[in-house]
Amino acid sequence: MKLYYAAGTISIAVAIALEEAGLPYDAHKLDFAAGEQQSPDYATINPKGRVPALDVGGTILTETGALLDYIATQTPHLMPTDPVAAAKARSVMYYLASTMHVNHAHKMRGHRWADNESSWHDMTAKVPETMTASAQFVETECLIGPYILGDTFTLADAYLFMVCTWLPGDDVDLAPFPKIRTFMDAMDARPSVQAVRAKGMLR
Incomplete structure (x- = not known):
């Protein structure tokens, strides 16, 4: 597999998931500042001009949630088999994609x-107002603690972790959110997160 990513973006959630799954992958970094995501070469990989994109045997998969679900099919223990618990985890992923990520994108992608x-x-x-509101929703509705499903890590936690790394840069004060702080500490301690940091994929 080959993962197309940009440092600090949501694509790193997929790298964390691949590390959790123990699946081998090659990582190809795109320089967003240089506009590589809009280049003709990358358009043949992902015409949306975004990351992540995952090349699986010549088939290109896109969209973070879809990639996490694919990885879960290869390593089933990373998503719950109970349908209600699985829906709970996915409901957080869909909230992140449809609302919290969009709130963040208004900071630099107003065009x-x-x-x-x-x-x-x-x-x-x-953005500080909308991201604080999203952080409050995560705190009260998404985290049982320390992870989304309590003591059980799922790939949805990789997604949430990356979005929450953006909060300080969006001027969100984390002091009122002890569950998020505990969650971030738990994620930082995971070998998967430490591995992507060591590879320079995560600041």
């Missing part, structure tokens, strides 16, 4: 939603 630059500034100014 996706508006042409007027003044609107971009308004979006950026709103």
Whole structure:
């Protein structure tokens, strides 16, 4: 497998998942500052111009949740077999994709939603408020503790971890969120997270 990623992005959740699964992969870093994600070469891999993308035997898979689900099929213990517990984990993943990641993207990607630059500034100014609201939802509704499903790690935790790494940069004060702080400490202690840090994929 070959993972296309950019440092600090949601694509690192997939790298963490691959490390958790013990699956071998090659990592190809894209330089977002240089616009490599918009290059013609990368367009043949992922025409959306985003990461992650995972090449599995010549088939390209995209979208973080889909890649995590694929990895779970290769290593079943990383997602619960109980359908209710699995739905709980996935509900957090879908919230992250549909709401929290979008809140964060308004900070630097306002051009996706508006042409007027003044609107971009308004979006950026709103990010600390919307990301704090998302952090509150994670704190009260998503974490049983220390992980999403209590003591059991799932690949949804890799997804949540990466999104939560963005909170300080989005000017979210973590002091009121003890469950998130405990969760982040638990994730930082995992060999998978330490491995991607050692590879320079995660700051």
